[in-house]
Amino acid sequence: MADAPSQGDTMFALNQWYAGGFSWELTDKPLARTLLNQHLVLFRSADGVAGALEDRCCHRSLPLSCGTVEESGIRCGYHGLLFSPQGKCLEIPGQARIPEKARVASFPVMERDKILWIWFGAHPDSEPDSEPPAYRWHNDERYEYRGGVVHYQAPYQLIHDNLLDLSHLGYVHLRTIGGNPSVHMNAEMKVEGTGNAVRIVRHMMNSEAPKTYADAWGFRDRIDRWQEIEFDVNQIRIWTGAVDAGTESLGDQDRGGFHMRGLHCITPETDTTAHYFWTVATNRPPSGSSNLDVVYEQTALTFEEDKVVIEAQHQNMCRFGTQPQIDIHVDAGANRARRIIAALTAKQAS
Structure with missing residues (x-):
């Protein structure tokens, strides 16, 4: 998972799970949504894994929300780079070698009780210290x-x-x-x-x-x-x-x-x-x-x-x-x- 951007000075409580949407909102199209001043693209790959990535391709900065959802991730609509829900570049069309830096910042995401929860940490390396809340x-x-x-x-x-x-x-x-x-x-x-x-x-x-x-x-x-x-x-x-x-x-x-x-x-x-x-x-x-x-x-x-x-x-x-x-x-x-x-x-x- 690529590091999520630091929030820096903020009026928001961090190291928290926040709702980013509902499970039924993730269709076969990417969903652009700004949360806590972070521009994100939300999607679920065809194999069922939900992802929350920075809405910017690391190649030429086109919003990934302009791309398409595929079986293993989201494909940029400009030059076709394919990214996993964890932000790793899986494919560069026409190029065998994938640079190590070909990654997109990702945010931990979990679906629970039909709610799409996203973790926003206080630091780039912050990891969730709990599961998102249940809603029975x-x-x-x-x-x-x-x-x-x-x-x-x-x-x-x-x-x-x-x-x-x-x-x-x-x-x-x-x-x-x-x-x-x-x-x-x-x-x-x-x-x-x-x-x-x-x-x-x-x-x-x-x-x-x-x-x-x-x-x-x-x-x-x-x-x-x-x-x-x-x-x-x-x-x-x-x-x-x-x-x-x-x-x-x-x-x-x-x-x-x-x-x-x-x-x-x-x-x-x-x-x-x-x-x-x-x-x-x-x-x-x-x-x-x-x-x-x-x-x-x-x-x-x-x-x-x-x-x-x-x-x-x-x-x-x-x-x-x-x-x-x-x-x-x-x-x-x-x-x-x-x-x-x-x-x-x-x-x-x-």
Whole structure:
């Protein structure tokens, strides 16, 4: 494996696995994607091996994403040099000898639970010290799931802030998962954390069912609603749902009712743009029919609503510069997550 380029000074936490896409995105065509300021080409060779290479042929610098995927690797579309998923040049058409320097920088890549994970090290010789995280809900027979990719013209931590503060649902998502704004702002909330993780639990008891919940599950009366958010540096997992009011304890991890399990992998593209890789998994309602279309379509709508808000927020922050902001009670989880990333990046710089 050729050495991956050094990140140098960066605002990103390194020596981490980051989502670079989903397994279903790797087709018979190369996929160009910028992640953490690195221009990459992602592909899966015909023999099933996924690769993440610097998107530049070492011969005359044509993007490898302009080439073709073959059985053993990716072939440059200019002079036909063939590279393995590990970045080694396998063939130079018309030339028997392959120079030792005929290599392309590669990044460790692993597929797990249909997520394409890429390792970004702090140094060129950094190797993964762990496996990428598992996400078991993609393989749980009780759930159906679907996902997508959203591109943001905003820094990735603004998206973290949004996901770690779900009080905004009552104002931003009135057509889907919102509900009474006062109920959201006054929800019982607990914030805790260990190591580089943050956990936020919010309960909204005896509340009205928002549109998505009523459409997907058939709630007609009042509900007890939960939001459980788990932050790690490379992903945020959000378990939301509801039961009929007063029927089950929200402290029971095996509780029934309507479940939505969201995976949110926010991977920086550049310092000011980001990729949002997401899936939502849901269980079938009492009728037994699939509700995945409803949940997926309305979840996708919420992300478009968030995108409008977050991109406008970023534009205004650029417009007004470093003018001070205040914190309120709902910011506790987001602020803790920012402190974790700040500590990791400061350690890298020392």
